[in-house]
């Protein structure tokens with residue numbers, strides 16, 4: 001966008017913004033630097049820092065980069081604070097008055113009224129992150145046990161309501177792999193979301209200094225690759241959770257498709273690219289540019305595909 005000078009290994013195809021608030025989020029998600037009790041730097045979300053700019057300068061730059069085709073989508077991450085939905089709607093209306101660009105909002109809407117407000121302001125797609133793959137983990141990392149306001153039940157009610165407000169195909173969720181779930185549990189929830197008409201996208205858990213989960217490790221790359229592959233097959237209606245098999249430890253042992261299809265899917269590299277809204281590549285959100293890359297922000301080269309096939313060694317037969 002030209003707001004800062006810097007070196008880019010991969011150009012973002014979406015413009016990513018985060019709401020600004022003095023103070024942290026009212027919620028307390030254990031993995032999040034914005035959580036109310038986190039000791040992390042206030043400008044962080046995941047491993048990425050979000051410097052502050054005035055609204056007018058940001059809108060001006062988006063207008064230019066959308067007109068030249070550099071920005072294909074605007075994605076706004078909202079932390080929760082009392083005026084957040086007013087701020088979001090004001091920003092989206094001001095942006096849409098100047099340029100026609102698809103807008104996604106990633107937020108915790110808390111109630112149906114906020115979904116309608118966002119829709120009327122011009123939001124095209126909404127993401128409501130469940131983050132955890134099971135109700136128990138959800139309670140621990142972002143629900144009651146974590147001192148947060150969210151409940152598993154309410155998240156699914158809001159996802160269903162969001163489909164009514166934004167239409168099928170325009171609602172996403174995110175799942176963080178590596179919070180303590182098994183592969184089987186995450187693949188099961190991926191299928192549940194797809195069956196509801198919600199697009200599930202994946203993040204790899206990223207420990208951030210100062211958060212409650214700072215001491216936890218990243219997920220094993222091989223396990224993440226298997227979940228990415230299973231997600232790709234389910235989202236593209238090539239397989240289903242019920243047709244897959246898992247061992248006692250919950251690791252995927254059969255993807256429910258023939259070998260040729262499985263190898264072709266892996267060799268396409270698509271399952272291992274960033275997942276999310278159309279035109280989202282979110283470079284280096286979970287990893288340093290030097291790698292290993294959990295989510296590739298671009299097409300993979302043949303060497304990278306070969307490395308992944310090795311990581312999936314045994315799973316592609």
Ligand code: SF4
Pocket residue numbers: 025026027028029032033034035036078079080108142
């Ligand atoms: S609601 Fe979002 S911003 Fe707030 S603590 Fe949870 S993950 Fe972080």
